[in-house]
Amino acid sequence: MTASILRRFGVDNTEQQSIWYARADAAAEILGVDARERDATNAPPFAELEVLREAGLLPLTVPARFGGAGLDWRTAFEIVQRIARVDNSIGQLLGYHYIFQAFSYIDLPDDRAQLLADETIAKRWLFSSTGTPQGPQAQARRVEGGYVLNGKKPFATGSRVADQIYGRAILPDGSRLAVLINTGWEGVVRHDDWDVLGSRLTATNTIEFNDVFVPDSAVIVNLGASDAEREPHQVLTTPGFQLLFSHCYLAAAEGAVIAARDYTREQARPWFHADVESAAEDPFILNHYGSFVSRLQALSAVVDQATTALQWAWNQGPLLDASERSGVAEQIVAAKVTAHHVALDVTAGIYDVIGARAAGTKYGFDRYWRDVRTHTLHDPVAWKLNELGRYYLNDTAPVPSAYR
Structure with missing residues (x-):
């Protein structure tokens, strides 16, 4: 990108x-x-x-x-x-x-x-979801004209400010019902409990459903018991999200370097032993910026390649087969792993070019690292590496799920 x-x-x-x-x-x-x-x-x-x-x-x-x-x-x-x-x-x-x-x-x-x-x-609605597939799930039971939902879900990104929530609830037979929930409906409770290290304004709060009636007109589809039962083009959601994460990590790292560049030009000092008059001429600071830019350009190319793959899969529609879906998913996994490491390193590394004074809280340079550090905990990168290794070495295709 x-x-x-x-x-x-x-x-x-x-x-x-x-x-x-x-x-x-x-x-x-x-x-x-x-x-x-x-x-x-x-x-x-x-x-x-x-x-x-x-x-x-x-x-x-x-x-x-x-x-x-x-x-x-x-x-x-x-x-x-x-x-x-x-x-x-x-x-x-x-x-x-x-x-x-x-x-x-x-x-x-x-x-x-x-x-x-x-x-x-x-x-001009804003859409969000019911959040993580881990832990207790919302439950749905059939009533006349629709369904009644009950349950409490943490980590529902965007839910506090959203207009519509793409929700999943478990039916008594174990299948999953996909519905659109209007946040103004009776029984929808949105908590203000998102107070974490970074990604602080994503409105990733707990959402609660207390006998929320969902009419049949708001039901999207029965998703079955698992994503593995669905057609390949119907389970591009997870690769789409994994790619979104890569874009956000790249953007955080770029934003950090842009902010650091401006500070270096205007306020940073060269090191005591450097025989130069400005930080922008300090040879070691220049080396750092060269490293930042080269790594971000490489990451940008990897993310761009993965974006091309997702768009290709999206365009195939029902013609997409399982092996093609797997190849696209793993292309995106490679981008996510790269983005994870590069963004964490770069957002932490900017302090080497802006100096001790820039550690002051009034500058807020830490927010770039905090945002990346928090969101990269979304799912462990070690599992992504293992998944990618299995795919490459053993031709083991990822089974579609909320994390694959």
Whole structure:
């Protein structure tokens, strides 16, 4: 994906892409003014959501055949990156929204998909989910005209500020029901309990369902007992999310280097023994920046390659076979592993070029590392390495799941 560290040559954006990128840049400029202060305050990002909404960035992954912009994944993730470089939490929030908004249409019949698209575009909804597949799951039971949901779920990214929640609930027979839950419905309780090291403004709170009635019109599909039962094109959600994470890690690292560069130019001092007048001429600082830029350019290329793979799989639709889905998934795993290590190293390494004074809390340089460190705990990278090794060495295809 396009890195902002160095200019990308030979790539022309379409007129429509340029419009969306300009809107994303305008939103990022607003969010960048007080990103550090908002991170420290740790309040639910209602105001930040309105910045995205007013910029017209929310409905963009509604399919074109239903009247939406139908953005391809390359463009959607580029928009996410432009936001995430200045405020990684809000970039994550937008990325989760894009995926849950788009993937709802995989299983909906055209008539219901059209109704959802019309309402989504008109109301500029933000989508989120019921969060982690680990731990207790929400339960659903059949009643006249729909289902009743009960349960409590932690780590529901975006849920505190979302309009619609893509939820999964377990039926008595063990199958999983996919539904869209309006956060204004009676019995939906959204807690303010997200107080962690980083990714603080992702609104990843606990959500609770107390006898929430979900009408049949809000039911998407019965997903079966596991993703392994579904068709390959229906289980691209997990690779999509894994790729989103890579984009966010890349953006955090790029944002850190951009912020460090500005500080180095304006405020940093050369080391005592360096026979130069400015930090920007210190040979060891220059070496660090050379390392940062080269590694980020390489990561950008890996993430771009994985994005091309996801878009190809998405375009195949029902023609996608299981082996092709596996190949795309592992391409994305490779990107995620690389992004994990590079982003952690770079966001921590910027202190070597900005110096001791920059450790002051008023600068907030730590938020880039904190965001990456927190989100990279989403699923252990050791398991990703093991999965990739099994695929390459033993031709063991990953069984589709919430983490594969």
